[in-house]
Amino acid sequence: MSGTYIVFDLEWNQSPSGKENSIEHFPFEIIEIGAVKLDEQLQIVSEYHQLVTPQVYMQLHYRIIQVTHLHMKDLISQGSRFPDAVRSFLEWCGEGAIFCTWGSMDLVELQRNMDFYGMENPFAFPLCYYDVQKLYALQLGENNEKLSLDRVVEELGLEEARPFHRALDDAYYTGKVMQALDFGTLKDYLSVDYYRLPENAEEEIRLEFPTYLKYVSREFASRDDALADRNVTEMVCRECRRMLRKKFQWFAASSRQYLCLAVCPEHGYVRGKIRIRKKEKDDDSVYVVKTMKLVDEAAAREVFAKREEQRQKKREHSRERRLAAKRS
Numbered sequence: 001m002s003g004t005y006i007v008f009d010l011e012w013n014q015s016p017s018g019k020e021n022s023i024e025h026f027p028f029e030i031i032e033i034g035a036v037k038l039d040e041q042l043q044i045v046s047e048y049h050q051l052v053t054p055q056v057y058m059q060l061h062y063r064i065i066q067v068t069h070l071h072m073k074d075l076i077s078q079g080s081r082f083p084d085a086v087r088s089f090l091e092w093c094g095e096g097a098i099f100c101t102w103g104s105m106d107l108v109e110l111q112r113n114m115d116f117y118g119m120e121n122p123f124a125f126p127l128c129y130y131d132v133q134k135l136y137a138l139q140l141g142e143n144n145e146k147l148s149l150d151r152v153v154e155e156l157g158l159e160e161a162r163p164f165h166r167a168l169d170d171a172y173y174t175g176k177v178m179q180a181l182d183f184g185t186l187k188d189y190l191s192v193d194y195y196r197l198p199e200n201a202e203e204e205i206r207l208e209f210p211t212y213l214k215y216v217s218r219e220f221a222s223r224d225d226a227l228a229d230r231n232v233t234e235m236v237c238r239e240c241r242r243m244l245r246k247k248f249q250w251f252a253a254s255s256r257q258y259l260c261l262a263v264c265p266e267h268g269y270v271r272g273k274i275r276i277r278k279k280e281k282d283d284d285s286v287y288v289v290k291t292m293k294l295v296d297e298a299a300a301r302e303v304f305a306k307r308e309e310q311r312q313k314k315r316e317h318s319r320e321r322r323l324a325a326k327r328s
């Protein structure tokens with residue numbers, strides 16, 4: 001089954017009366033699963049569709065009705081209970097296929113819903129998948145651009161007589177976008193699912209990409225704890241795996257991002273980037289995603305400049321504080 005791709009999309013409902021009435025750890029209830037299966041040549045060989053009967057939020061949020069045109073009576077009369085729906089979906093997927101989704105949310109919500117029903121997590125760890133939205137941005141050279149599926153389908157001229165915002169149709173269009181990509185050159189850019197994090201140092205994730213290394217840490221009680229950990233702060237060369245000497249220590253480039261610069265005697269400058277991420281909004285614990293990328297002189301100079309800028313800001317800030325203290 002290797003070389004099979006499961007492109008899937010979920011529709012979910014939320015508390016119809018707003019966040020205050022949302023159940024903790026269960027903000028979204030899946031109401032529809034749609035998927036297409038692609039073979040190695042990215043040809044669509046099979047489709048899957050299943051409605052899910054809600055058990056928690058028994059009224060559809062008006063936005064969901066507007067966008068999907070789904071109605072509660074159809075979910076009740078034609079749907080399966082979520083655990084049955086997922087089991088049938090996974091059976092249809094088969095073993096060893098790679099998941100592909102538009103954005104990073106679908107695998108998160110799938111697992112969160114499975115957890116809610118106490119289902120065992122059947123996925124590999126780490127769970128790598130293709131985020132087709134990200135692949136499209138990479139191909140355009142706009143790494144951080146998050147374009148909507150409708151817009152990309154239009155840009156690529158892939159529109160057919162299928163509507164958007166229903167699970168199977170969106171999965172189908174996502175599959176069509178994959179076919180239109182230069183997938184051969186993007187194939188290395190798998191994404192990592194962050195729903196399940198490493199539970200200890202041994203489980204921490206280290207992945208190799210064409211131009212950088214990626215590391216995903218276990219959870220830490222606080223940002224300071226994370227930044228004191230050697231696995232988090234160490235710098236490694238992608239080419240030779242040497243432990244590198246840093247030009248300077250990690251510094252905060254923004255509220256959630258830290259930078260550092262190291263040098264490999266053989267391969268040159270390596271730029272480190274740490275993003276501090278929170279798993280749950282109401283929890284203090286954090287985890288770290290670090291990339292270590294070989295860069296040229298110009299990019300290295302940018303890191304130097306950024307560091308200088310931050311130091312300058314800090315100096316001004318403390319001077320202002322001293323002046324304010326004197327005045328009071």
Ligand SMILES: [Zn+2]
Binds near residue numbers: 240241
């Ligand atoms: Zn090296």
